[in-house]
Amino acid sequence: MTTKSALITGVTGQDGAYLAQLLLEKGYRVVGLAPRRSSTDTNLARLEWLGVADKVELMDGDLTDLASLIRCVQFADPDEVYNLGAQSFVKTSWDQPILTGQATGLGAVNMLEALRIAKPNARFYQASTSEMYGLIQEPMQSETTPFYPRSPYAAAKLYAHWMTVNYRESFDMFACSGILFNHESPLRGLEFVTRKVTDGVARIKLGLANELRLGNIDAKRDWGHARDYVKAMWLMLQQDEADDFVIATGHTTTVRDMCRIAFDAAGLEMDKHLVIDPAFFRPAEVDVLLGNAGKAREKLAWEPETSLESMIQEMYKADFERLSTQSK
Ligand code: GDR
Numbered sequence: 001m002t003t004k005s006a007l008i009t010g011v012t013g014q015d016g017a018y019l020a021q022l023l024l025e026k027g028y029r030v031v032g033l034a035p036r037r038s039s040t041d042t043n044l045a046r047l048e049w050l051g052v053a054d055k056v057e058l059m060d061g062d063l064t065d066l067a068s069l070i071r072c073v074q075f076a077d078p079d080e081v082y083n084l085g086a087q088s089f090v091k092t093s094w095d096q097p098i099l100t101g102q103a104t105g106l107g108a109v110n111m112l113e114a115l116r117i118a119k120p121n122a123r124f125y126q127a128s129t130s131e132m133y134g135l136i137q138e139p140m141q142s143e144t145t146p147f148y149p150r151s152p153y154a155a156a157k158l159y160a161h162w163m164t165v166n167y168r169e170s171f172d173m174f175a176c177s178g179i180l181f182n183h184e185s186p187l188r189g190l191e192f193v194t195r196k197v198t199d200g201v202a203r204i205k206l207g208l209a210n211e212l213r214l215g216n217i218d219a220k221r222d223w224g225h226a227r228d229y230v231k232a233m234w235l236m237l238q239q240d241e242a243d244d245f246v247i248a249t250g251h252t253t254t255v256r257d258m259c260r261i262a263f264d265a266a267g268l269e270m271d272k273h274l275v276i277d278p279a280f281f282r283p284a285e286v287d288v289l290l291g292n293a294g295k296a297r298e299k300l301a302w303e304p305e306t307s308l309e310s311m312i313q314e315m316y317k318a319d320f321e322r323l324s325t326q327s328k
Helices: 014-025 045-049 066-076 097-118 152-171 193-205 226-236 255-266 294-300 308-326
Strands: 005-009 029-034 057-060 080-083 123-129 175-180 212-214 244-247 274-276
Touching (some): 005 066, 014 226, 029 066, 057 066, 066 097, 080 097, 097 123, 097 152, 193 255, 193 308, 212 255
Parallel strands (some): 005 080, 080 123, 212 274
8 A cells, every 4th residue: 555645637537537546446645636617516426436536635726727736736745646637529629729728738738837846756647649640640550650630639639748748858757648549438428429329329228219310430449448548547657767658459440330339238220220410520530540559568567458349338238227217
């Protein structure tokens, strides 16, 4: 057991909740930063679902407010800082490009500055993303593949990524960047495609809906489980040297085939319910992503443990159970 202290931004999100659970199990003190714009809008549902809501010390604060970050760093006195907060929905980033740049791009720099000012020897993890590869330059993407961002979100994340590298090289800070491919779970937000599918299929099964409307079902993603991926975040900060790592499964699947797994789990015919709706197409698409996590396997001894099939089944089951209780 350890008595280390960790500060997590975005603690109320999917990854924040799983990471908080992991660190609490390891004996960390966990301080979480949650943006709050009214007295009631901090959503603790994910932390509650994992049974850790009362164990995380929550601080009001926002990545766009440097002073609040400095205060959080002073309060947490962290050994490790995980920057998971962002405007993270790719499609929204075309409608709110400036907010996305401020929270997702400059937000990371605010956190790095807060550490530089108040706790320069803390270890820092930046949530980088496979979206930075965008229009892919190599069939399998690794740490050395050139980037080609295809959305305001991806461009903001790329800025944060290079600033993390820059702070490591300029100020000798222990700053790591995890280039995580898509990762999902029952705690995924309903706007992302896997959860939209498992929730939508469960609704159809329960007679609460009749169709599921999706956009580009030919898009291919390398999908893993968030529970597995947060372990990689922690491992990165336990190494002797700070570095960047791709975290992925090495398998890619179309949205259509992922969707079929959910319909099969429900014993329903996909063709009877799936409707293609242009409203869900994006101004520019990332057609295919496929990650090579060889470096993480070798240096971190990290392996993904959950298959896409079992993850989608787990998500479908959780949605079915939640909706059955609600509709009684
Ligand atoms: P993504 O995730 O953009 O890859 O980014 P998302 O699940 O939103 O989209 C995946 C692919 O599915 C296609 N798609 C749809 N997507 C949504 N959301 N809704 C639909 O109805 C739909 N129909 C088809 C999309 O076009 C896309 O190709 C996620 C986010 O979590 C990022 O923050 C993170 O950085 C990356 O994963 C890794």
